[in-house]
Amino acid sequence: MAAVLCIQSTPMSAATSTVCIGRGGRVPQRAGSSDGAGSSHRRPKSTVKNTLAALGRVMDQAVRDEVIDRNRVDVTGWQRQYERFEDELDNPRALVLPDWQTLTEIAGARVTASSDEYQGWGDVVIFAACTAARIGEVSGCRVGDIDTDEWLWTLRRQTTLGPGGLQDKGTKGRRARSIPIIEQLRPLVEKRIAAAGKKPDARLFVGPRGGRIQVTGLRRATHWDEVVAKLGYEHLRRHSLRHTGLTWLADSGVPVHRLQQIAGHTDPRITQRYLHPDKKALQHDGNLLSIHLRAPNRSPDGPQLRLVE
Numbered sequence: 594m595a596a597v598l599c600i601q602s603t604p605m606s607a608a609t610s611t612v613c614i615g616r617g618g619r620v621p622q623r624a625g626s627s628d629g630a631g632s633s634h635r636r637p638k639s640t641v642k643n644t645l646a647a648l649g650r651v652m653d654q655a656v657r658d659e660v661i662d663r664n665r666v667d668v669t670g671w672q673r674q675y676e677r678f679e680d681e682l683d684n685p686r687a688l689v690l691p692d693w694q695t696l697t698e699i700a701g702a703r704v705t706a707s708s709d710e711y712q713g714w715g716d717v718v719i720f721a722a723c724t725a726a727r728i729g730e731v732s733g734c735r736v737g738d739i740d741t742d743e744w745l746w747t748l749r750r751q752t753t754l755g756p757g758g759l760q761d762k763g764t765k766g767r768r769a770r771s772i773p774i775i776e777q778l779r780p781l782v783e784k785r786i787a788a789a790g791k792k793p794d795a796r797l798f799v800g801p802r803g804g805r806i807q808v809t810g811l812r813r814a815t816h817w818d819e820v821v822a823k824l825g826y827e828h829l830r831r832h833s834l835r836h837t838g839l840t841w842l843a844d845s846g847v848p849v850h851r852l853q854q855i856a857g858h859t860d861p862r863i864t865q866r867y868l869h870p871d872k873k874a875l876q877h878d879g880n881l882l883s884i885h886l887r888a889p890n891r892s893p894d895g896p897q898l899r900l901v902e
Contacts (some may be wrong), residue, residue, distance in 0.1 A: 632715040636864050650891050656832055657727070658765075659863055662829060663688065688828055690837045693777065695826075702814040702824060711801040714815050716781055718834060720798065723778045725838030725855060729753055732806040733761050736786050737793030744774040748857070752805050759805045 608792055652664040690696050700715035707714055721731050724746060732752035749769045750761045764770070774782055782797070790794035800806055801814075811817065821829045844850055853864040 632822060645810070650860065657729075658860070663832065663836075671717060688833050689840045690722065690826070690829070690833070694723065694835070699821065699826065699829070702820045703817070706816045706820045707801075707814050708771060709801055712723075713798060713801065713806075714811060716785060717806060717811065718800050719781060722834040722837045722841075724772045725742055725773055725789045725831070725835050725842060726772065727751065727765075727809045728806065728811060729834055731798055732796070734797040735793065736789050736791060736797055739774070739782060739786065739797065741779075741783070741786070746772045746774055747773055752807065754807065759807060763804075765857060768857070796847055836867070839864075843867045 641878055649664060652661070653662050656664050681766055690699070696719060699720040702714055703718055704710050704715040717731055720726070721728060724731075729751040733750035734746065735750075738749060747769055748764055750773070751764055751896070752759055752761055754760075755762075783798045785851070789797060796805070802811060818827075821827055836879065839852065839856055841847075842855065847855070849861065849864055849868065851869065853861055856864055856867075857863045
């Protein structure tokens with residue numbers, strides 16, 4: 594059964610509007626009106642914006658819980674975003690950074706855009722992408738969680754916003770998991786460990802004032818939306834860093850069961866989203882079929898097993 598979430602928005606000067614959204618971020622039905630007649634008359638832009646704002650906050654949480662892959666509601670520039678919606682559904686790789694050079698370019702731009710040019714913002718971006726971790730999990734990382742002999746990060750906690758402010762709690766799923774620290778990332782990690790005085794309980798990443806890092810703070814401090822748009826990556830969101838890491842791991846040949854462990858997914862169907870075959874892989878598959886069809890002595894029953902003495 595498909596789950597459907599409906600949100601009602603009731604601006605003071607307008608009738609109640611309802612937006613329903615199903616799993617995957619699609620809107621399965623047209624917004625209705627409070628008079629029960631199913632009217633589809635044109636709503637004022639202010640009503641649409643207010644409805645999208647409420648829906649966007651719920652969708653942000655759905656992304657963090659990995660119910661959907663991204664928040665397709667963006668009040669700022671929503672008309673233009675809507676035009677790209679169908680293309681991004683057909684081409685999920687549009688949401689992934691193409692290579693290491695692009696990642697470092699965006700990380701450097703984050704630093705330059707911040708008021709104090711704080712290098713820690715760029716380090717967070719690179720670490721999050723290379724470990725396929727959530728920003729909250731990056732914030733929760735301690736020096737003692739890093740094994741520099743085996744180059745593994747034991748992810749034990751995450752930083753989340755609670756009733757009393759930012760706080761650390763267990764990982765999503767409440768189970769620790771091990772994440773490899775790739776060669777390109779190791780100099781950065783060593784530098785952060787040294788900056789923390791090699792104290793096991795010290796946070797590996799902190800804000801410019803020494804506090805916890807959160808998604809909102811990262812976005813505001815680095816002028817995220819403006820900078821990525823200027824670089825030509827206006828589709829990029831904070832959780833796209835995690836999507837990039839998992840997609841890179843999948844493309845490098847990491848088996849799906851280990852990719853699931855690295856991601857911390859309890860449902861393998863969520864992990865399957867990152868197994869997007871690229872054009873070269875599809876062309877290779879097509880070539881295999883062409884070779885098979887050209888084979889003069891191919892069996893009509895497909896490949897056969899034979900005994901080898």
